[in-house]
Amino acid sequence: MKKLFLLILVIGGWQGxxxxxxxxxxxxxxxxxxxxxxxxxxxxxxTVIRPDWTRTISMKTWSKFREYSLVLITAPxxxxxxVFLKIKTEMWNWVPSIDKxxxxxxxxxxxxxxxxxxxxxxxxxxxxxxxDYTHKLLGREKVREMDxxxxxxxxxxxxxxVWGKVLMWVTVNGYDVWMAEYYDEDNKLVNVSNNYDIRRMxxxxxxxxxxxxxxxxxxxxxxxxxxxxxFNTGIDESFFSQQNMKKIK
Amino acid sequence: xxxxxKQRSYKTLNPKPHWLALILAILLFYSGGNVVAxxxxxxxxxxxxxxxxxxxxxxxxxxxxxxxPWVTDNLIHNRNNFKWxxxxxxxxxxxxxxxxxxxxxxxxxxxxxxxxxYDNGLVNMTWNIFSGNSYILNIAIDRLWLDYTKDNFQAxxxxxxxxxxxxxxxxxxxIFNTYSYFDFDYEEKPGSDAVRLxxxxxxxxxxxxxxxxxxxxxxxxxxxYRFNKWQYDFQGIAGIYTQSDLVLGLGWAxxxxxxxxKGEMSWFQPLQHFGDTTGVFLSSIEYDYTxxxxxxxxxxxxxNSNHINSSNVLINQFNPALLNAKxxxxxxxxxxxxxxxxxxxxxxxxxAGIYNPTNKMYFIIPTFTFSLxxxxxxxxxxxxxxxxxxxxxSSCQTSVFIRLKxxx
Numbered sequence: 001m002k003k004l005f006l007l008i009l010v011i012g013g014w015q016g017x018x019x020x021x022x023x024x025x026x027x028x029x030x031x032x033x034x035x036x037x038x039x040x041x042x043x044x045x046x047t048v049i050r051p052d053w054t055r056t057i058s059m060k061t062w063s064k065f066r067e068y069s070l071v072l073i074t075a076p077x078x079x080x081x082x083v084f085l086k087i088k089t090e091m092w093n094w095v096p097s098i099d100k101x102x103x104x105x106x107x108x109x110x111x112x113x114x115x116x117x118x119x120x121x122x123x124x125x126x127x128x129x130x131x132d133y134t135h136k137l138l139g140r141e142k143v144r145e146m147d148x149x150x151x152x153x154x155x156x157x158x159x160x161x162v163w164g165k166v167l168m169w170v171t172v173n174g175y176d177v178w179m180a181e182y183y184d185e186d187n188k189l190v191n192v193s194n195n196y197d198i199r200r201m202x203x204x205x206x207x208x209x210x211x212x213x214x215x216x217x218x219x220x221x222x223x224x225x226x227x228x229x230x231f232n233t234g235i236d237e238s239f240f241s242q243q244n245m246k247k248i249k
Numbered sequence: 250x251x252x253x254x255k256q257r258s259y260k261t262l263n264p265k266p267h268w269l270a271l272i273l274a275i276l277l278f279y280s281g282g283n284v285v286a287x288x289x290x291x292x293x294x295x296x297x298x299x300x301x302x303x304x305x306x307x308x309x310x311x312x313x314x315x316x317x318p319w320v321t322d323n324l325i326h327n328r329n330n331f332k333w334x335x336x337x338x339x340x341x342x343x344x345x346x347x348x349x350x351x352x353x354x355x356x357x358x359x360x361x362x363x364x365x366x367y368d369n370g371l372v373n374m375t376w377n378i379f380s381g382n383s384y385i386l387n388i389a390i391d392r393l394w395l396d397y398t399k400d401n402f403q404a405x406x407x408x409x410x411x412x413x414x415x416x417x418x419x420x421x422x423x424i425f426n427t428y429s430y431f432d433f434d435y436e437e438k439p440g441s442d443a444v445r446l447x448x449x450x451x452x453x454x455x456x457x458x459x460x461x462x463x464x465x466x467x468x469x470x471x472x473x474y475r476f477n478k479w480q481y482d483f484q485g486i487a488g489i490y491t492q493s494d495l496v497l498g499l500g501w502a503x504x505x506x507x508x509x510x511k512g513e514m515s516w517f518q519p520l521q522h523f524g525d526t527t528g529v530f531l532s533s534i535e536y537d538y539t540x541x542x543x544x545x546x547x548x549x550x551x552x553n554s555n556h557i558n559s560s561n562v563l564i565n566q567f568n569p570a571l572l573n574a575k576x577x578x579x580x581x582x583x584x585x586x587x588x589x590x591x592x593x594x595x596x597x598x599x600x601a602g603i604y605n606p607t608n609k610m611y612f613i614i615p616t617f618t619f620s621l622x623x624x625x626x627x628x629x630x631x632x633x634x635x636x637x638x639x640x641x642x643s644s645c646q647t648s649v650f651i652r653l654k655x656x657x
Binding site: 056078081087097103104105238 | 452
């Protein structure tokens with residue numbers, strides 16, 4: 001009996017060390033895969049909160065792998081119907097009112113909507129937390145009751161990334177990004193993001209409320225709310241086309 | 250070129266069914282049978298129609314000399330966009346605008362009501378319901394089309410905007426519905442009565458043929474091929490412009506040093522005396538860059554080899570009857586530059602300038618926009634036209650526009 005107990009302990013210990021052996025990159029990869037799936041489609045809103053005003057934008061999104069995404073703006077009224085299409089590294093914006101497809105240069109990607117603390121890049125995910133960074137496991141920490149891996153992400157020299165460094169806390173149980181800190185190139189903390197409200201979305205449980213808080217600006221934050229999300233619905237790559245950009249609804 | 254006198258006020262709807270309306274009616278009737286069959290297989294039905302638009306009020310003040318009487322006019326402007334997804338293949342779109350002008354313009358310029366009622370389409374769909382010395386009520390339909398899509402093929406018939414442009418201010422490739430940069434308040438820009446066939450050869454390339462007829466029943470017919478290579482969109486166009494010119498064009502959109510790099514050029518060669526006349530060459534090249542602090546810089550150069558200069562540049566830019574794809578702006582070289590910056594997320598300022606050394610003219614256009622609420626915007630725009638040519642001094646003027654826009 002003692003032997004058996006020892007065996008279980010050894011196996012348990014071995015399993016534990018196996019989990020420990022998961023590299024920082026693998027943890028981030030798991031978190032990224034979970035958030036993204038092979039493909040996903042959903043509805044979300046983004047609210048920019050400032051001390052004396054708020055603005056809300058709503059959108060429908062479709063994505064496949066890292067390469068393809070399509071975003072349809074559904075509110076506010078003046079922007080409704082605009083579509084953003086990303087194929088690999090290129091992006092287009094469809095403006096239905098004037099029947100114009102505008103090719104978006106990379107510098108425009110860094111603009112934000114209504115001063116949102118998320119950039120366009122956060123929305124269409126031009127850069128990847130897996131591919132564009134090197135990863136280092138700094139240890140484990142408890143954040144808002146959740147046991148998390150603390151990982152440091154340093155961007156590769158040519159990566160299309162605005163940050164100098166990113167720290168991420170990824171839950172040990174669910175591989176959800178639970179908190180993140182974004183540092184500029186001078187290693188100053190710029191933004192903190194906190195994720196909340198783990199809910200069932202399609203085939204998985206994910207945080208559905210994401211808050212991005214700029215550190216130096218009191219009373220400011222941007223809240224992304226996932227209203228609906230489905231994963232691995234088998235969207236074909238041909239869905240992400242300029243033809244469909246004009247038809248999507 | 251005089252405006253069509255028949256289009257003066259008190260027009261009502263033409264009761265005669267027109268070919269366009271007839272074809273629309275037939276197609277709608279035909280596709281109607283499909284709706285039921287389609288619906289029964291769709292598990293989760295999206296709303297099949299959409300309606301949106303806006304209501305704007307714009308006050309205009311025109312100042313020639315600061316101490317001379319200012320001319321003022323007010324425009325109440327409502328736009329309604331209706332779209333109906335009839336079935337998986339068929340879509341119907343109707344967009345119309347209702348404008349009520351009141352102020353000095355109608356009294357000062359006897360032709361003003363004609364300007365407003367001008368419609369370059371084969372079918373007149375722009376009517377002055379009533380007009381007087383101080384007011385004009387106008388209703389205009391500028392989109393009315395039916396679209397059929399099957400796999401990679403798309404056909405659109407009716408009044409639609411066919412936009413082949415790439416650059417921002419001047420568009421040599423936009424041969425179907427020319428517009429003026431100065432007419433900023435017409436955000437949707439005019440449409441044309443056309444049949445358009447598109448075939449999408451890949452996710453980022455397509456071939457297209459479009460044929461339009463204008464109000465003089467002149468045909469413009471052209472083909473476009475657009476493809477994506479080396480991270481650039483390239484396009485080539487070829488066709489006949491208003492039955493009078495052969496038109497060939499090229500355009501591109503790509504990037505240099507992360508900024509947008511776009512261009513368009515077109516060559517118009519008269520069909521009559523094809524061999525012994527010189528054509529018209531138009532070309533525009535644009536570069537824009539957005540800095541991390543959200544400062545947006547934009548430059549565009551334009552060349553117009555046309556020799557016919559308009560006598561009153563500014564009025565022509567606002568008179569849709571005088572705009573044409575072959576001569577969209579002043580002759581010679583023009584340079585446009587623009588800088589914009591969001592001072593706060595809700596308030597942004599921009600200053601644009603246009604300089605044309607050939608005609609000794611320049612324009613300064615500052616813009617201020619303020620987001621008051623999610624769907625309510627306030628804009629303050631000014632357009633100053635100046636010249637250092639003594640012969641043109643009298644046409645120097647500044648227009649100031651204050652606009653409130655509520656979208657729904």
